[in-house]
């Protein structure tokens with residue numbers, strides 16, 4: 001297994017674990033120790049977007065997978081197992097916002113050169129605007145099964161949170177619709193039993 005494959009495997013284990021927290025035999029504490037071990041031994045490497053992921057970025061992405069209500073609990077649970085000094089939770093949360101804004105800016109940059117296509121959400125039309133002029137933010141998610149959905153909120157992060165609340169999850173670096181999340185969870189459970 002090369003470094004790339006190992007990294008992908010660890011990401012999938014992490015995401016699968018987060019998706020099925022409640023179903024783990026040892027409960028949350030076993031899971032937290034497994035994750036702490038992965039992050040303690042983490043060797044910095046770039047992710048698929050070419051962003052350099054060090055131990056802090058790893059924690060950022062871990063906390064991003066938690067519902068905001070559970071984030072504090074996850075932070076307090078994992079900190080005692082870390083062999084390096086973590087940043088305050090608020091720092092990871094601002095790193096999440098930065099990352100989301102950067103991804104959204106990148107998506108907007110791709111559309112440059114074309115006339116802005118209005119997007120219709122809930123019967124109202126929205127066009128692209130600069131961050132300074134924007135009144136709303138939209139998150140477009142697309143699952144590998146072809147399902148697409150658009151979420152709307154006051155901020156980019158709010159739009160992504162709306163997608164999460166609707167059951168969309170990020171699994172192995174891909175947006176996954178609620179239906180496929182269910183299928184994937186079942187597939188993972190089957191592998192564990194075998």
Ligand SMILES: [Zn+2]
Pocket residue numbers: 143144145146147176177178179180181
């Ligand atoms: Zn799907």
